[in-house]
Structure formats: structure tokens, C-alpha cells
Amino acid sequence: MKKILDLITEKMESAFAGCGYDASYAKVVLSNRPDLCEYQCNGAMAAAKAYKKKPIDIAGQVVEQLKEQCRQAEGQHQTPVFLDEDMSAVMPGFINLKVNPQFVADYMNEMEKAPKLGLEETGHGETVIVDYGGANVAKPLHVGHLRSAVIGECIRRLGNFLGYHMIGDVHLGDWGLQMGLIIEELRDRKPELVYFDETYTGEYPEEPPFTISELEDIYPAASGKAKADEAFKERAQTATFQLQNGCAPYRAIWKHIMSVSLADLKKNYGNLDVHFDLWKGESDAQPYIPGLIQDLQDKGLAYESQGALVVDIAQPGDSKELPPCIVRKSDGAALYATSDLGTIIEREKDFAPVKYIYITDKRQELHFTQVFRVAKKAGYVKPETEMIHIGFGTMNGRDGKPFKTRDGGVMRLENLIADINEAVYGRIMENRTVSEDEARTTAQIVGLAALKYGDLSNQASKDYVFDLDRFISFEGNTGPYILYTIVRIKSILSRYKEQGGKEEEGTILSPSCDSEKTLMLYLARYNEVVTAAFEETAPHKLCQYIFELSNAFNSFYHDNRILAEEDKARQASWIRLITLTKSVLETCIQTLGFQSPERM
Numbered sequence: 001m002k003k004i005l006d007l008i009t010e011k012m013e014s015a016f017a018g019c020g021y022d023a024s025y026a027k028v029v030l031s032n033r034p035d036l037c038e039y040q041c042n043g044a045m046a047a048a049k050a051y052k053k054k055p056i057d058i059a060g061q062v063v064e065q066l067k068e069q070c071r072q073a074e075g076q077h078q079t080p081v082f083l084d085e086d087m088s089a090v091m092p093g094f095i096n097l098k099v100n101p102q103f104v105a106d107y108m109n110e111m112e113k114a115p116k117l118g119l120e121e122t123g124h125g126e127t128v129i130v131d132y133g134g135a136n137v138a139k140p141l142h143v144g145h146l147r148s149a150v151i152g153e154c155i156r157r158l159g160n161f162l163g164y165h166m167i168g169d170v171h172l173g174d175w176g177l178q179m180g181l182i183i184e185e186l187r188d189r190k191p192e193l194v195y196f197d198e199t200y201t202g203e204y205p206e207e208p209p210f211t212i213s214e215l216e217d218i219y220p221a222a223s224g225k226a227k228a229d230e231a232f233k234e235r236a237q238t239a240t241f242q243l244q245n246g247c248a249p250y251r252a253i254w255k256h257i258m259s260v261s262l263a264d265l266k267k268n269y270g271n272l273d274v275h276f277d278l279w280k281g282e283s284d285a286q287p288y289i290p291g292l293i294q295d296l297q298d299k300g301l302a303y304e305s306q307g308a309l310v311v312d313i314a315q316p317g318d319s320k321e322l323p324p325c326i327v328r329k330s331d332g333a334a335l336y337a338t339s340d341l342g343t344i345i346e347r348e349k350d351f352a353p354v355k356y357i358y359i360t361d362k363r364q365e366l367h368f369t370q371v372f373r374v375a376k377k378a379g380y381v382k383p384e385t386e387m388i389h390i391g392f393g394t395m396n397g398r399d400g401k402p403f404k405t406r407d408g409g410v411m412r413l414e415n416l417i418a419d420i421n422e423a424v425y426g427r428i429m430e431n432r433t434v435s436e437d438e439a440r441t442t443a444q445i446v447g448l449a450a451l452k453y454g455d456l457s458n459q460a461s462k463d464y465v466f467d468l469d470r471f472i473s474f475e476g477n478t479g480p481y482i483l484y485t486i487v488r489i490k491s492i493l494s495r496y497k498e499q500g501g502k503e504e505e506g507t508i509l510s511p512s513c514d515s516e517k518t519l520m521l522y523l524a525r526y527n528e529v530v531t532a533a534f535e536e537t538a539p540h541k542l543c544q545y546i547f548e549l550s551n552a553f554n555s556f557y558h559d560n561r562i563l564a565e566e567d568k569a570r571q572a573s574w575i576r577l578i579t580l581t582k583s584v585l586e587t588c589i590q591t592l593g594f595q596s597p598e599r600m
Helices: 004-018 043-051 055-075 101-113 143-161 177-189 212-228 230-244 248-271 282-298 336-350 362-377 413-431 436-456 479-498 514-524 526-535 539-559 568-592
Strands: 028-030 039-041 087-090 094-097 127-131 165-169 302-305 308-311 325-328 355-361 386-392
Touching: 004 028, 004 039, 004 043, 004 055, 004 101, 004 526, 043 055, 043 094, 055 087, 055 094, 101 514, 101 568, 127 143, 143 165, 143 355, 143 386, 143 413, 143 436, 143 526, 143 539, 143 568, 177 212, 177 230, 177 248, 212 230, 212 248, 230 248, 248 413, 282 302, 282 308, 282 325, 282 336, 325 336, 325 362, 336 362, 355 362, 362 386, 413 436, 436 479, 436 539, 436 568, 479 539, 479 568, 514 526, 514 539, 514 568, 526 539, 526 568, 539 568
Parallel strands: 127 165, 127 355, 355 386
Antiparallel strands: 028 039, 039 094, 087 094, 302 308, 308 325
16 A cells, blocks of 8 residues: 555656656655645755746646646546645745545545555565674673663564564674683582583583572672682683683583573563564674684785784775774684674575664674674675664663662663563552552553653664653653553443444544544554654654654544544544554554553
């Protein structure tokens, strides 16, 4: 189903061409003055320079051509996009447009019947890799992992919905110094374990020598010890090197760390309703690294600089100086860049995606610029393959500093979720309209919406303040407000059925008031907004859309007594319209990564 903006633009292109002007001037946009018009075209201004005419004269000609099109459509018993009074040329050369109310109603009826509410599937099965986890094993998820998880999950869902073959990869940090630190701390705590017995030749135990709680204590203790004890740090570095070079007992410990950590990570990501298709880690890239290094040298791209192996990435036109990408340190160790390049080679072999999307802290912008350029320069990905890095800002507390616990520590993600759920539960119980059990269940649904919407409604690259009271509010631009709107529609539909009404009766009629037409116009934008949110990797645009759509519905609801309407055809039309509104809102929140309860 074509986007309504495309349908309007086609009419405008035809009118410009009919007047002898290039159709490229016929760009139509949403009006920035909704008090004057719904859409506008400013092309006459640009055309005036090319055709050496006054902008207002060109605009007037185009409007007359549009009116002629309107009369022709009516003569052929077709619904015109505009009526004569729907368009005007105003100084100095703007073309103001309002859409024919019946045309919008017809669009609603078509949208209602179309698959996916008329969404155009742009993906055609093409493969896109989304790298949005990045958690380190042996550590609990904390608030710093929130943004990559919820932004990545939303983009993965949007892409799937648009027909792409989306592959989400957690890409765990499972191969660095933290492994050596854990091994050596475990040696100090439990030296009797067979992993540290050099004479042991048997099979290593299947049961891990620690629980997740013990493991989460071991790593920070080891990290702190390494900062104060240089000898311990050197031991950890040696253990890391031995692990990465196949030391059997250390590989056995590593497997235990992975199994215990993955179970916990999957549980906590699951609590966020965040899911991955692949549970790969940096370790999976290791088999590709020796060949990668050799290939870069053979192609003459990698050279030695101060003992390290580097690849130049600077290009003509760069606005600032970009340092070379280090692919091997002077001591022979690989780096994150090497691991990421190895991962790209693996992904190309397994999936050959048309696009890569990486979601990390924006402080890693230079790292990904280097990795992407080396990958293109070495020919590991095709020149036309898109490689996108979404660098997100920081979630801050009310003091403007990175969000912390009350005692100044980094908050575990599961504790943040629990705090939000408890706060929402308190709000729900203030009304005492539901049982405690239902309130607990509803609080989990609403709490997740509050958390995810609170994050996603902000432009990813910007820092934002985590304000619990605002996020859980049932008013304003919040997740709970969106859910409350959906629940309100559910309630109306339920009462309509109780009165003997049937949702499938009737058809959506031409709007009878301004707020009804406004609601229809917002619904008509659904196709273009969902598409743009994915193509521009901008979930905040989808959030802004459903907030404005919710406002439009609530204005319409307050202007019209739906259940008391005596004109049954009009009432049935309104029921169809709000059912469509519910469908659009529910579809959008599903792509954002949360759902609505039945009651609130």
C-alpha cells in the first residue's frame, strides 16, 4: 500500500509537469503551520530561479492545474486527493494543501484491510546484522547495558517487520584479560582444584567450581587486586595468553565461566524482552585472526609502526586527522579492532549481509570508523555494504552525572527493573481497582514500557536524565500514557460489545469533525514513520509518532460521545476507526519491544 505522502506527491508531480516544470520541484512535506494547512510544497521557490519567474506565479499555475485534476477525477466518479478549497497559493510562493476528507476515509478503509495495516515491506529478505549486546561474561548486566539492548532490539524488530532477515548478535566480551583475572583469583581461592594441578591428566569436571554469585564476586575482587598488585596482574596476563593459545585446563575453566554466565545473561536479557539470534563472542573470531593479519600484510596494507602493526585509514576529505588502526600490538597481542575484523570475516562467510548495524557507547565512534574503513579497504566487505555505528549517549541521574545507586555504585539492571515495577505497582494500587495479583502482573508490563519508552523516546546519540517519577507517569510523553490510551480504547470496544455492537459492522465514513480528521491523518502516516524509523535507525521517531497519535485519539475521544451516539452508521464508523487506532498503536509498541495490559 502506497504511503499517503507518496500519493499526494504524485499528484503534485503531475501538476508541476502539466505546467511545464520539472517534477523534481514537487516535493511535499508535512506542514509546519497546521493551523493553515496539512501539507505544503515549497518547490515553486526553487523553480522560480530555474525558470526565471515569480514564485507566486508558478505556485498559482500549479494550483490551477491541481484543481483541473480534481475536476477530472470527479467527472470520472473518482475520489480526488484534494478539493478546490483544499489548496491555495500564498506569498511568496508556498502551496498550501489540505487533503479531501473522503480521500482520507477511503485510505483508512484500505489500510484497515491491508496486510500489516498497509505497511510496504522494503526488506525483500535481505540480511542485516545487528550487533547490540556487548556484555562481558562473568559480570552482571548493569544500567550501562540498557541502551544498546533496547535500541538494538527495537531496530531488529523493525527490520523483521519490514521484511528484512535480521540477525541479532550479542557479541559477548569473553576473551580478554578478565578471563585471566578470574583464573588467577580462582587459583588463589581454590588452589586444590584439578585445573591447577600440572600432573593431572584426567577429564575435567562437568560441574563448574563456582555459582553465578561466586563468579560475580570473583571478577571485581580480581580486578581490584590487579590494580594494587603488579605481580598478580602479570599472572593474569600470562593466564590470558595461555588460554588464548589453547591451554586445556584454562579452556575448561573458560567453558565453566561461559555456561554459568550465559544462563544468567539469558535470564536478564529475557526480563527486558530482548532476544538474540546468535550468542557469539570475541572468542569466535580468534580462528580468523592469524589469516587476517597475514592477509593485511600480503596486501601491503599493514606495516610496522613503533613495533605495532597498523593500517592507515585516513581518506581525502576527512575533516580531522584520523590515526591508523592498530591490528597487532608490539607484544604480538590482538586488540578489539582485530577481533571485530575477524568477526566481520566470519559474518561475511556465514551470512554476507547487505548492512551491518553496531550499537555501542558513542565514545567508540573512532574505533568503528577504523574497523569499517579497514574492512572496506581490505575488501572483506563489498563497497556497497552499509556499515553503521549508532553511538548512544549516557543515561544520567538527576544530578546530570552517569546514573548510580544511592551509595554511588553501578546499579544492576535487574535491580533497576525491580525498582520501576515496584513504583508502578504503587501507582496502580493507589486506585485499588484491581487485585494485588493483577496489579503485580500489570506493573511488570507497564514497568517495562516505562523503562524502554523512557530510553527510546530520546534520540540515541543524546544523553538523557533517568527520572523515575516522570517515566512512570500516566500523563505526558511516557510509556504508561501510551498504554493507558490503548487500554482506554479496549474499554470502549468492550462496552460497545456489551451493548450488542459488532466491531466488524459498517465502514469508516468521511470525518465529521476536525479532531476526527486529525486522527485519520495521523493514522495515515503510520507506513512512512515505521519505514523512516528503521531506515534512519531512529526509534525516537516512532515514539514521537505514537505519542502524537495518542494525543490525537484522546482529543477525538473527548470531542465525541462514541457509545452514546444515536446515528448507528456514524457510531459503527467511529468503532472501526478506533479499532484501527488500537491496531496501529499495538503494532508500534510491539516493534518498540513492549506490550499493553488489558486493564490499568
